Amino acid sequence: MGKGKNLVHRENRAVRTELRMRVWVPLLWRERVLLGLLVISGIALAFFSDVFLTTTNLLRATRYAAEVGMVALPMTMIIITRGVDLSVASIMALGAMTMGLLWQRGMDIWFAAACGSLVGTLAGFINGLVIAKVRVPPIIVTLATLAIYRGIATGLSGGRGILGFPESFLFLGQGGIGPVPVSTLLWVLLTVLTTVLMARTTVGRTIYAIGHNEPAVRFSGIPVDRILVGLYTLSGFISGLSGIFYAARVATAKSNAAMGYELAVITAVVLGGTSLSGGEGTILGTVLGVLLITLLQNGLTLARVPAAVQDVLIGTVLLVAVLSYGERLIRIRGVRMLVTGRQFRLDHDSKEGRT
């Protein structure tokens, strides 16, 4: 059923994706899809509300985007290595709760916040250690620690929230430098850093390589374990930090903070075109994914569309977008297999003798 044509078409596209090596050169297909969606939905939403397309509103919207967006950066890297970190939202809650409890016991708020992100880092380190050393699949480890970390936050707090943080601290989540929220600035900074890391450093290229073929990378003598532990630790650190910003924004530290954020983060990353089967994805795509979701949520809210309908829309956008990225099973010689541009590129590469 038109197998041959499909194959050629895909191979052509695969060759083109090689250009991804140079980040700012031609955008990938999926990044163009996202940009198109961003522009179209931006224009469409502007018709429904006068407030929507104003700098103040859009900057305000990035406050929420930054919390998800920061966590989405290490998540992208982790998913590129073929892993996943389901525990991020729990680490956010644990970080915020640690800070709240220490502050309540008389510690200086900034020192307490530092301790909160330190606990987040430690939580991420534990994830990484179990994944890399005991070799438990990441999805299981982080599914378990999702429950454990949130459970510890709930257990320690007894389910009660902590309120009454000082003004100077709330500035972190409610004020900003000029009209730009603090968290947004940090998000931009982290985005630039991770983009450079992924595209311009050996570590970044190794992360892609791990997703392509981990055993091969191990046999090449690259310290895979150290990179994995590092990534999950980074994820923990940023999640802890993001949890502090969350607590400052809602002015409360509570154990059910950021509930369900892990799904929002993963949705953004997948929408951004990172393949769950590893080796594929860009930081730029993830940022576009986060922006698209935020834009839709903000614009639809202003257009008085109920939150429930927004969920339906975002879910549908996710399905349609992923379908258009073409990461799917196709039938080759009667065999169904997962075909991403990458697998063909690998074939193509090996033909030329440079894997």
Added chain:
Amino acid sequence: MLGRYNREMTIAVVLGALVVYLGLTQETFLNPQTIANVLTNAAYVAVISVGMTLVILAGQLDISVGSMLAVCGLTAGALARAGIPMPLVVLTSLLLGFAMGALNGSLVAYLGIPSIIVTLAMLTILRGIVLWWTKGYWIMPLPPEWKFLGTTVVLGLPLPVWISWGVVLLSALLVSNTLFGRWIYAVGSNAKAAALAGIDVPRVTFWVFALNGFLVGLGTMIHVTRFSQVQTQEGLGLEFLAITAVVVGGTNIFGGSGTVLGTYLGVLLIVVTSSALTFLGIPATWDQAIRGAFILFAVSMDILRMHVQGRRRFVTGLRTPE
């Protein structure tokens, strides 16, 4: 022979030890009422986890079960309030579950979108539909015959318990004694090889999702009919509970190996632990942390055992089998 049931034995021993300990230290634990309670609480989780086992065995994942439960439960509630006879309401719930599962299945099997993404989208979409439709209001009051299915006691145990045992038994037979069951294992352990061996991989994938949906419909009915209202947040987080039960029960998260019996024991272990906390006076707020520790411990032990047995296949850097 016994080696095959290694994992089940381990859980059974842990479960047994826990029950004996609680029985000896807490007078009220081993009375028929407590046991019936534990089994009833486990019933709907068991039915849905069995469905999840089928999906995971086939190498897929379904994280939309919680939202599916909410859709089925609320629809059933609304129909019952509208005066539709109960048998018809139950039938609708089953068909609705089946239809949603079939939708998941077709998107995964025929459009080839990865199952995590499909069901992640469905989780959001279905929950959104539920909230949109009910506006967050609970469905109540319900007609008196509503609670028949959930509260009727047969031979000392409530109907849901018998239904869950029936489901466990039939599904165990399905996966181990039928051709379709063996196909599920084949597809889950190596889809490419299965396809080359002439198995219609997409069809098997479609049917596991459809069956899972059907079981969610059934699980919903034995759950919601125990209470006199249906809440909108029904089923929130159920997907994690079900996956935990399946994984603790010894099923490989990447498919291809595991048993239905293991899953049922996994469910019992989780439910017994939850009630053990109450008996031991540990605040219920620690429930989640302990449940998480369980998964991590169970799976780490498994993998360490494989290290010791030198089964390198799983160990040499292969996080997901190809």
